[in-house]
Amino acid sequence: MVRLLTHNLLACHVKGCTSNNFPLQFQNVQIELREADFNADFLKNFLPKLEWKALVDSAKDLGDTSLPLEQPEMLDDEFLKNLHHVLLEIHVEEGSMTCPNCKHSYPISNGIPNMLLAEHEIG
Amino acid sequence: MIPTPDLSHLSAQDYEHVYEPAEDTFLLLDALEADAEELRSLKAVVFLEVGSGSGCVSAFAGKILGPSALYLATDINHRACDCTRRTGSQNKVAVHTINTSLTTGLHQRLKNSVDVICFNPPYVPTMSTEASEAQDLRGIEGSWAGGSDGMQVTNTFLEVVHELMSPTGRFYLVAVKENNIPKIQSRMENLYQLRSKIILTRRAGREHLSIVRFEHTTAPTL
Ligand SMILES: C[S@@+](CC[C@H](N)C(=O)[O-])C[C@H]1O[C@@H](n2cnc3c(N)ncnc32)[C@H](O)[C@@H]1O
């Protein structure tokens, strides 16, 4: 399942593509919403590892505008609920992700992102 | 006792294409179980399994580290990714699966962030061409074909794993005698300042299996 959490950890790795290679941009996506167990500790643990702007922008691309542009200092319940939904409950089942720099396209099929490259593309 | 993950959803048909858990898998589970207390005390946030196959190891780790950690799993074989995802849901562990070679695509964002890494690689010595072909085919042959000394795939990962490990991070590697474990250990210490220990060994048929655990030389000893 490509959720926004996984997406926030993926960068293009085509040979020579080392800057402006993140975040990958969703194209032609099919989305499913699925409930996940809420766990505040998990969210708080993971928050420092997120690229916040990339998350907010990608959520917006998928039609969710519930997150603030800046990461808030106070982590209230409403914020954590929204973050939970954005990170874990939006599943991209089909589609692709395109590198903003070199335009390489990584397919998503059956909910699994395919980051494999052909031999000559490997950095 | 931590129960072995429920794999009843996987069939003989799945195992035609995906590695079926075997002695090597179970030795890795035993090593993780023996370290369970320490792993919990490290308060792991990110767990990563490379070459997850059936997903048995990731699901087991989920029982040790609990729901507050992130579980990432990669495999070069897309059917293995599918099995891993199903094994995650069957055992109520959210395993995020990525079809890739080793950790390419994740490496940039995961630098210095992974608390527990597991890799049960294709470790069987074969002709080098056989290993390369298996890597290209991305099927069941890639589960074992390890090329010269059985180290062809593992070596590529050993060059980068230190960059992924968090300051207290640990890396568990399955290896066999033919891989020349003492050589692996001294190379990792000299080149990447990773100290290591053989924490478990077992003989299974013709295989002498070991679990080698690595950590940064700067990490506190528990
Ligand atoms: C010995 S099996 C272990 C499977 C599972 N982790 C277990 O312990 O039962 C090795 C696994 O590594 C995968 N693999 C082989 N080469 C790989 C690569 N370059 N990147 C990622 N996975 C790879 C294989 O597809 C296979 O699933």
Ligand SMILES: [Zn+2]
């Ligand atoms: Zn690129």
